[in-house]
Amino acid sequence: MNGRDMERLEEVAADCRAKGRAYVLVGNRTHRDKRMGLLKALAAHLEGQSGGLRYMVHCAGIGSPYEHLESLDPDALERAFSVNVTAGLEPIQRGRTSPNH
Structure with missing residues (x-):
């Protein structure tokens, strides 16, 4: 699991660990x-572990910088x-x- 808030990550990780495994990376x-x-x-953590990384869920996102095309901020879009x-x-x-995938 990855996120910027360690406390929130550990809350979710605790639920996941009750059902299996979870590894937390703050950043x-x-x-x-x-x-x-x-x-x-993550690669260093997974090295030598059986099973490796099976699933990845990407649910990060920020609102789109939609505006009129002529006023769209290129930095916000990037x-x-x-x-x-x-x-x-x-x-x-x-x-x-x-090599392992």
Whole structure:
């Protein structure tokens, strides 16, 4: 599980652990360099564990910066795309390119 609020993550993780396993990584996946750090930490955690990563749910998202096209802020659009699309896509791509998947 990944999120920015450790207390909220641990609440949800406790429910998940009651039914199986959960691993918590605190961090913001908005910026690519931070996402890569989180992915490396996840890979290190999973290394040598049977089963590996079976499921990934990407439910992070921010509201779209919809405005009239002529006044659309490119930075807001880039941030929304990063959070809503890229942050969920990269772990899947990295998982498929690893030798074990």
